[in-house]
Amino acid sequence: MIKVQNLTKRYGSHTAVKDISFSIEKGEIIGFLGPNGAGKSTTMNILTGYLSATEGEVEIAGKKILEDPIECKKHIGYLPENPPLYMTFTAREYLDFVCDLKGINKKYKKEHIDTISEKVGITHVMNRLIKNLSKGYKQRVGLAQALIGDPDILILDEPTIGLDPRQILDIRSLIKDLGKEHTVILSSHILPEVSMVCKRILIINNGTLIADDTPEKLASRLSGSNKLLLRLEAKKEDVEKAFSEIKEIQNLNFKESQEENTIDVEVIANENTDIRKPLFYACANKNIPILTMRSLDVNLEDIFLHLITEENQEKEG
Numbered sequence: 001m002i003k004v005q006n007l008t009k010r011y012g013s014h015t016a017v018k019d020i021s022f023s024i025e026k027g028e029i030i031g032f033l034g035p036n037g038a039g040k041s042t043t044m045n046i047l048t049g050y051l052s053a054t055e056g057e058v059e060i061a062g063k064k065i066l067e068d069p070i071e072c073k074k075h076i077g078y079l080p081e082n083p084p085l086y087m088t089f090t091a092r093e094y095l096d097f098v099c100d101l102k103g104i105n106k107k108y109k110k111e112h113i114d115t116i117s118e119k120v121g122i123t124h125v126m127n128r129l130i131k132n133l134s135k136g137y138k139q140r141v142g143l144a145q146a147l148i149g150d151p152d153i154l155i156l157d158e159p160t161i162g163l164d165p166r167q168i169l170d171i172r173s174l175i176k177d178l179g180k181e182h183t184v185i186l187s188s189h190i191l192p193e194v195s196m197v198c199k200r201i202l203i204i205n206n207g208t209l210i211a212d213d214t215p216e217k218l219a220s221r222l223s224g225s226n227k228l229l230l231r232l233e234a235k236k237e238d239v240e241k242a243f244s245e246i247k248e249i250q251n252l253n254f255k256e257s258q259e260e261n262t263i264d265v266e267v268i269a270n271e272n273t274d275i276r277k278p279l280f281y282a283c284a285n286k287n288i289p290i291l292t293m294r295s296l297d298v299n300l301e302d303i304f305l306h307l308i309t310e311e312n313q314e315k316e317g
């Protein structure tokens with residue numbers, strides 16, 4: 001659906017995006033992450049045809065954006081960081097205007113606007129002036145604007161910035177729903193947001209793509225192992241004895257537990273092994289009750305900081 005090849009963007013002598021390549025298949029929800037100034041907005045603006053690249057190519061649905069910009073733009077709905085809303089218009093007037101800009105047939109305009117406003121939950125504010133809407137509703141109108149013309153790709157730049165916690169939850173769940181019918185690229189520096197909504201993550205730092213993977217794979221790449229936390233009703237020596245036969249275990253870290261007669265143990269196992277069953281049988285053989293067994297996942301924040309620090313250190317090195 002989207003193919004980016006060797007994309008570079010220079011502003012004068014400053015290179016904002018350096019030789020980035022990736023492709024996105026139909027129906028994917030991609031998180032585009034990076035610290036401030038990393039090059040996210042520049043990349044998005046090139047994908048949407050607002051900026052031209054210094055070098056490299058962008059293909060949308062098989063067409064090159066430089067050769068066929070109008071055809072490419074028909075596939076894209078864009079919600080910029082600051083949605084281009086006209087404050088003195090009502091929501092309906094504004095969406096009507098966007099329909100005209102996008103060349104929607106007059107006959108279907110009303111029906112199209114009604115369908116979209118229902119989808120983004122603004123039906124009851126359609127006749128209110130945009131300037132009088134809350135920030136959350138303004139953002140919904142911005143999303144409705146992006147959906148006009150039924151584009152198959154949605155590019156959303158920091159869609160929850162400046163919203164209150166309730167509005168953030170609402171917009172996130174709306175984006176998740178939209179992801180069922182659209183290919184979505186979501187730029188954000190809010191890590192939980194990306195891990196909640198996206199199946200694949202691209203991380204950009206200093207204009208360079210430093211990661212492109214699922215949140216789970218990024219996590220295991222960071223830890224290089226997998227960790228489980230167990231609470232067992234046993235003594236440390238008995239646990240050590242019970243687990244001594246399991247070859248995949250790299251390390252055991254014992255911790256004091258809050259519950260009487262129990263012990264917490266962090267089990268670190270080899271990468272790509274699932275040792276839950278061997279642990280269960282080892283405990284069952286020694287009559288050790290398992291009170292808790294859970295994965296200790298590395299969170300996205302850890303991954304992000306690790307990759308960015310690693311990259312910056314390599315550069316300095």
Ligand SMILES: Nc1ncnc2c1ncn2[C@@H]1O[C@H](COP(=O)(O)OP(=O)(O)OP(=O)(O)O)[C@@H](O)[C@H]1O
Nearest residue numbers: 011014016034035036037038039040041042043189
């Ligand atoms: N028009 C411009 N002229 C010169 N430099 C620019 C211009 N636009 C962006 N830059 C620079 O290019 C780099 C990348 O900027 P960009 O806005 O793409 O980053 P970003 O990842 O979107 O950051 P943020 O999260 O802060 O929006 C930054 O160093 C920025 O200062």
